[in-house]
Amino acid sequence: MKLRIGIHGLTSCYGCQLRMASVRELLEVAENFEIAYWYMVSSKGEISHVDIAFVEGSVSTAKDEEELKKIRENADVLVAVGSCAIYGGVQGMLFGKEYEEIFKEVYGDNKIEFEGRIGEPLKKYVKVDYNLPGCPPEEEEIIYYLATFAIGSYPEEKDYPVCTECRRKGYPCVLIEKNEPCLGPLTVAGCDARCPGYNVACIGCRGPLPHGIAWFDSLAKTFKEKGMSKEYIKARMEIFGKQYEKMDEMIEKVFEDED
Amino acid sequence: MHNVYALYKCRVLRIYDLTDDVKLFLFRFENPSIAESWTFVPGQFVQLSIPGVGEVPISICSSPMKRGFFELCIKKAGRVTSKIFDLKPGDSVGVRGPYGNGFPVKDFEENDLLLIAAGIGMAPLRSVFMYALDNRWKFGNITVINSARYGKRLLFQKELEAMRDVAEAENIRIIQTVTRDPDWPGRIGRAQEHIKYANTRPDKSYVCVCGPPQIYNDVFNKLIEHGYDPKKIYVTLERRMKCGVGKCGHCIAGSSTFLKYICIDGPVFGYYDIISTPGLI
Amino acid sequence: MRYVKIKDEKVYEFLEGLKNYGKLYAPVKISDKFYDRKEIDDVKKIAFDYIRTIMPAKKFFIPPKEEMFEIDIENGEYKEKLEEVEPFVLFGMHPCEIVALRILDGIYMDEYADIYYTRRRKAGIIIGLSCLPDEYCFCNLRRTDFVDIGFDLFFHELPDGYLIRVGSPNGHKIIDENLDLFAEVNQQDIDAFREFEEKRQRMFRCYGSFDNIRYLLELTMQDKLWDEESEKCFGCGNCTNTCPTCRCYDVQDIPNIDGKTGKRIRFWDSCQFRSHGLVAGGHNFRPTKKDRFLNRYICKNSYFYPLGTSYCVGCGNCTYFCPANIDFLGNLLKVRSTAEEVKNA
Numbered sequence: 001m002k003l004r005i006g007i008h009g010l011t012s013c014y015g016c017q018l019r020m021a022s023v024r025e026l027l028e029v030a031e032n033f034e035i036a037y038w039y040m041v042s043s044k045g046e047i048s049h050v051d052i053a054f055v056e057g058s059v060s061t062a063k064d065e066e067e068l069k070k071i072r073e074n075a076d077v078l079v080a081v082g083s084c085a086i087y088g089g090v091q092g093m094l095f096g097k098e099y100e101e102i103f104k105e106v107y108g109d110n111k112i113e114f115e116g117r118i119g120e121p122l123k124k125y126v127k128v129d130y131n132l133p134g135c136p137p138e139e140e141e142i143i144y145y146l147a148t149f150a151i152g153s154y155p156e157e158k159d160y161p162v163c164t165e166c167r168r169k170g171y172p173c174v175l176i177e178k179n180e181p182c183l184g185p186l187t188v189a190g191c192d193a194r195c196p197g198y199n200v201a202c203i204g205c206r207g208p209l210p211h212g213i214a215w216f217d218s219l220a221k222t223f224k225e226k227g228m229s230k231e232y233i234k235a236r237m238e239i240f241g242k243q244y245e246k247m248d249e250m251i252e253k254v255f256e257d258e259d
Numbered sequence: 260m261h262n263v264y265a266l267y268k269c270r271v272l273r274i275y276d277l278t279d280d281v282k283l284f285l286f287r288f289e290n291p292s293i294a295e296s297w298t299f300v301p302g303q304f305v306q307l308s309i310p311g312v313g314e315v316p317i318s319i320c321s322s323p324m325k326r327g328f329f330e331l332c333i334k335k336a337g338r339v340t341s342k343i344f345d346l347k348p349g350d351s352v353g354v355r356g357p358y359g360n361g362f363p364v365k366d367f368e369e370n371d372l373l374l375i376a377a378g379i380g381m382a383p384l385r386s387v388f389m390y391a392l393d394n395r396w397k398f399g400n401i402t403v404i405n406s407a408r409y410g411k412r413l414l415f416q417k418e419l420e421a422m423r424d425v426a427e428a429e430n431i432r433i434i435q436t437v438t439r440d441p442d443w444p445g446r447i448g449r450a451q452e453h454i455k456y457a458n459t460r461p462d463k464s465y466v467c468v469c470g471p472p473q474i475y476n477d478v479f480n481k482l483i484e485h486g487y488d489p490k491k492i493y494v495t496l497e498r499r500m501k502c503g504v505g506k507c508g509h510c511i512a513g514s515s516t517f518l519k520y521i522c523i524d525g526p527v528f529g530y531y532d533i534i535s536t537p538g539l540i
Numbered sequence: 541m542r543y544v545k546i547k548d549e550k551v552y553e554f555l556e557g558l559k560n561y562g563k564l565y566a567p568v569k570i571s572d573k574f575y576d577r578k579e580i581d582d583v584k585k586i587a588f589d590y591i592r593t594i595m596p597a598k599k600f601f602i603p604p605k606e607e608m609f610e611i612d613i614e615n616g617e618y619k620e621k622l623e624e625v626e627p628f629v630l631f632g633m634h635p636c637e638i639v640a641l642r643i644l645d646g647i648y649m650d651e652y653a654d655i656y657y658t659r660r661r662k663a664g665i666i667i668g669l670s671c672l673p674d675e676y677c678f679c680n681l682r683r684t685d686f687v688d689i690g691f692d693l694f695f696h697e698l699p700d701g702y703l704i705r706v707g708s709p710n711g712h713k714i715i716d717e718n719l720d721l722f723a724e725v726n727q728q729d730i731d732a733f734r735e736f737e738e739k740r741q742r743m744f745r746c747y748g749s750f751d752n753i754r755y756l757l758e759l760t761m762q763d764k765l766w767d768e769e770s771e772k773c774f775g776c777g778n779c780t781n782t783c784p785t786c787r788c789y790d791v792q793d794i795p796n797i798d799g800k801t802g803k804r805i806r807f808w809d810s811c812q813f814r815s816h817g818l819v820a821g822g823h824n825f826r827p828t829k830k831d832r833f834l835n836r837y838i839c840k841n842s843y844f845y846p847l848g849t850s851y852c853v854g855c856g857n858c859t860y861f862c863p864a865n866i867d868f869l870g871n872l873l874k875v876r877s878t879a880e881e882v883k884n885a
Contacts, residue, residue: 028797143797150799151613153312153342156792160777160813163863167781168604168808170595172571175863185774185863213814215829218774222864262655264608266618311613311795311802315820336820351616472823499819501791501806504652508788508809509816511839512825514761515754518842523652537761538825538838 003149006037006050008071010064011091011119012057014040016082019136020054025143032150052077052149054132058084058092058119065125072126077154079145080128083135083207084119088243091119095242121243130155133188135205135240141190158189159211162202166193174201179226181236186214204240208247216241217250230255263504266308266353267293271346272328278412280335281379282344283320286354287328294327300361301386302467302495302527306503307331307343308353315339316500318526319357320382322389332382332414358503359526362387362467362493371399371459373487375450375478377406377470381414383495383526384469395429399464402432402457406450406470410443432458450474451481461486468494472540479530492530496521496539512538541688544715544722545729547701554721555583555631561665561714562627565600567593577630586632588697591674592857596784597630597637598644601660602808608656609804613795618804622655625663632669636677636853638691639684640784641666643853646846647787665710668694670736673743676856678869680741681750684853698732746873750850754841756875761834769871770833772864777810779836779858779868785851788816811835837871 009017017040023029037045047067053075059065072078083089094102095118103116122128132145132155145155162184166173174196175182183204184196195202208214216237223233234251241247273285288294304318315337321330335344346352364387372391374384384403391398407413419433426433434453436446446453450470459466466487468478475494482492498510500522510521517536519525533539546554558564564580567590575590577597609618633641641661648657668691679685687694692711695702703725706712715722780786790809795802809816812833817826826832840852859868 025797032797032799144794147795147797147799147802148312150797151311151795152345153338153795156313156338159815160810161775163774163776163778164781164808164810164813167595167778167861170570170576170599172574172594173778173861173863176861177571177573182863185776211814213775213829215774218772218864221772222774225865260653260655260658262620263652265620268616308618308793310611310616310618311793311799313793314791334820336822340820353616353618497819498825501789504654505650506648506652506654506787506789507791507806508786508811509790511788511811513838513842515757515838515841518839537758538835 002032002034003051004034004036004049006047006053006071006075007035007040008037008047008053008055008067009040010055010057010068010085011060012082012084012089014056016056016085016134016136017041019134019139020081020142023139023142029146033146047071047074049074050076052079054079054081055085055122056081058088058121059125060091060117060119061114062117063114068122068125077129077149078122078126079130079132080122081132082137083133083205083240085122086131086133087207087240088119088121089135090239092121093238093240093242094118095120131157131210133158133190133206135207138190157210159209159213160189161185161209162187162189162191162193162196162206165189165191166196169193169197171197172199174199175222181223181228181233183219183237183241185219186216186241204237206240208241208244212245214241214244215250216244216247217253220251220254224254264355264502266355267297268351269354271348271350271352273348274346277332277414281414282333282335284331284333284343284346285328286331286352288354289351298326299323299329299357301364301390302361302383303357303359304383304500304503304526305329305331305354305356306358306500309339309342310353312342313339314353314501315343316358316498316503316522318383318386318495320385322386322393324390324393332379332385334379356503358500358522360524362495362527364390367391367465368397369399370491371464372401373454373457373459373464373466374401374403375406375454375466375468375470376404376414377450377474378408378412379414380469380471381405382469384467385415387467392431400430400432400458400460402434402459404434404436404450404453404457406436406438406453408438409440410437410445413437430458432456449477451478454481454485462488464488464491466492468492475533475540479534489530493527494530494533494540495526496528497526498522514538542706542712542715543725544704544706545698545701545725546695546704546722550721551702552583554718555580555586557718557721558629558631558667558714562629562663564629564631566631570594577632580631588632588669590632591671591677592855592860594782594861596782596855596857597633597641598784598787600628600630600664601641601644601648601657602787602789605805605807606656607803607805608791611793611795611802611804612800613802614800621803622659625659627663627665629665629667631667633666633691634669634671634855635687636679636682636684636855637784638666638668638687639847639849639853640855642690642847643785643844643849643851644787646844665714666691668705670694670696670740672740673745674856675745676860676869677854678745678750678856679854680744681746681748682850682852682854684849685740696733697736698729703729703733745869748876750841750872750876753872753876754843754850757837757841757872760875763875765871765874766830766834769866770830772866773812773829773833774864775812775814775829775832776863777812778861778863779866780810780812781808782857782861783840784853784855784857785840786810811839837868841872
């Protein structure tokens with residue numbers, strides 16, 4: 001029997017869904033799964049019971065929260081797709097600040113119809129069963145996740161950093177060689193170190209490693225030794241890692257003596 | 260050249276519920292020549308594959324005396340074992356092995372045998388026990404101490420209970436004890452607290468222990484207190500082998516003066532190896 | 541042992557000729573600081589003065605990722621997947637890496653020989669090249685600074701060419717088939733060889749023996765040194781990935797989208813990763829970063845008894861390629877010595 005899946009987007013760029021919609025094996029996906037809901041692709045359908053719900057985006061409005069809860073109630077398994085869903089993403093990087101202040105900075109005295117919030121990850125609102133990381137996720141991983149579900153199993157999530165894929169690929173290390181602020185050491189692998197492969201330092205778009213093994217403190221210390229300022233380090237690490245537990249604390253610890 | 264990672268197809272014949280999260284699977288080899296030649300030593304393990312899902316190491320819990328068949332006692336603990344639980348009689352799986360050193364059962368002969376299990380640790384020890392029963396005349400007195408937190412978690416509880424009557428006549432003592440179950444009608448307390456009730460003679464006994472890592476020190480201390488010979492105490496260890504043949508490194512354990520591959524140097528180790536090597540348990 | 545000499549002006553011709561024996565791989569510069577072994581088109585691009593490559597030679601025998609089986613999920617079958625292995629030549633192997641390969645041989649070609657490794661190993665010709673150490677090298681302490689086995693040919697630098705040691709029947713064959721490229725070794729060459737070796741021996745960062753380091757390490761595992769050093773670590777796995785003897789791999793079944801077929805792959809793993817020490821039910825034998833950090837020191841410093849050498853061959857890769865600047869040798873020196881200057885170094 002085909003699995004029923006739903007693909008949903010909360011506040012986000014819809015890039016993850018676009019990636020899912022553009023996988024080479026899309027026809028096979030359509031053949032092997034019953035797609036019960038995918039608003040980006042078809043406005044038909046409504047949230048109904050599915051075996052697996054894939055949810056992209058962060059919770060940034062009351063409507064997001066409401067929709068997410070409805071999705072969860074109707075799904076046996078919920079997969080958080082992409083950095084926004086897993087860590088709040090770029091729209092969550094100012095977490096901790098006052099929403100009104102930020103709003104004013106961007107929109108001045110203009111008004112919007114709904115009440116916004118700073119983007120938060122799904123796990124703050126509902127139980128998330130699996131994370132499919134990426135910004136957007138890689139085609140290979142999308143297929144792997146779907147295929148494991150199709151055979152009645154579930155995916156093995158990566159818990160190792162981009163560095164290891166960088167070494168497996170044989171790329172030069174931009175952190176060692178060019179003293180670039182590469183976030184590869186604390187970013188979850190899966191991209192085959194695409195950016196370092198082009199001599200560009202990893203910006204951490206796939207999000208920090210799970211299970212508390214993203215060592216922001218050790219990396220910040222090394223960056224500091226390379227002459228980078230606390231503000232610069234924080235700003236860079238916060239883009240995708242702001243809502244990682246204890247990230248602030250870990251960076252503060254490194255600069256404790258100076259403050 | 261033979262591929263050591265190649266799998267033999269095995270068919271699931273019977274599945275028994277042992278506890279709420281442990282099942283016993285009876286397998287047989289599909290290939291007749293493998294079925295005839297395949298054998299193992301109690302304490303060895305196999306690598307079991309569910310096609311498309313993955314592979315896990317599982318210790319064999321039956322006696323090697325029955326050719327072509329073997330039993331695995333499997334606890335639902337992860338991705339692969341969850342899928343194993345979906346198996347039905349008639350389904351096929353991939354198996355390779357047996358791997359590991361196993362217990363030195365030849366050395367055990369003409370001695371008494373004390374088997375001490377906690378939780379899932381009964382699985383490999385059942386293989387030793389069944390082997391000893393199949394070769395009853397080669398061994399002296401035998402005691403099995405089977406322990407768990409709750410009565411319903413005791414592996415092979417019914418099987419062991421059922422043989423209690425004939426067991427006493429055969430100089431076999433079955434002790435089943437639980438630590439946290441107020442409703443359990445039988446013995447209470449940890450395994451080591453029941454060593455004193457064993458029928459084995461400390462100076463003539465080999466001891467096999469298997470359980471979670473944290474039980475070993477207490478069991479060892481009690482055994483030595485009762486006069487059992489440390490040289491004759493063996494334990495079997497658990498790791499998550501990916502290859503089973505000393506390559507993948509997942510089971511490397513020990514310290515810089517005693518670094519071992521649990522899959523080929525173990526999983527059975529002697530008492531002195533265990534106490535002198537940090538990192539084994 | 542058989543010795544011949546090749547003069548500088550014949551070297552490129554010889555290297556070009558090596559392509560007749562298989563695909564030629566040699567070290568080339570891949571960026572400002574780093575080298576790697578690549579397939580050689582233009583032999584003039586070979587870096588003779590390289591010290592270390594970012595990918596150790598193990599990549600030719602244990603690829604970072606490889607498919608082991610094709611899976612027929614429906615019928616429950618695994619079909620062996622053996623890719624075609626073509627002959628190849630590795631030119632420019634330093635002694636430490638040759639010892640490293642022998643360690644891998646001992647593990648991968650034991651009684652449970654790994655077919656994937658063995659086929660590649662048998663297809664590879666190994667040509668050594670002498671080297672001068674930098675401050676990261678400590679092969680002298682590991683007694684892996686000079687090899688007399690494990691290569692087909694070994695090139696030792698001379699002022700006007702190379703003194704070549706012939707180490708295998710394949711090596712003899714290559715020499716015999718290209719005899720006009722070689723000259724006999726004369727007294728001047730022998731003196732130059734001796735001079736090179738003497739110079740080399742004077743260049744190491746430190747001296748003495750590491751034979752007892754595994755005992756000292758075991759006795760100092762409680763030191764606060766390990767808390768401090770592991771605190772710096774990113775857990776990124778660069779040390780193990782660039783180590784010529786680290787060989788841990790992980791295995792995964794990857795189903796295809798049809799749910800009927802799939803593949804079993806294996807890929808480089810690292811003891812620095814959290815999941816390496818996990819067992820069923822969630823127990824982790826190395827739950828903390830410190831446990832994992834120390835594990836590498838333990839493993840590398842223990843002995844591979846068939847060769848009578850430690851798993852660490854003293855190449856210095858783990859330090860050179862550590863983005864956190866953790867000094868493996870420095871830490872071992874702290875373990876070895878009670879001298880204050882070392883402790884404070």
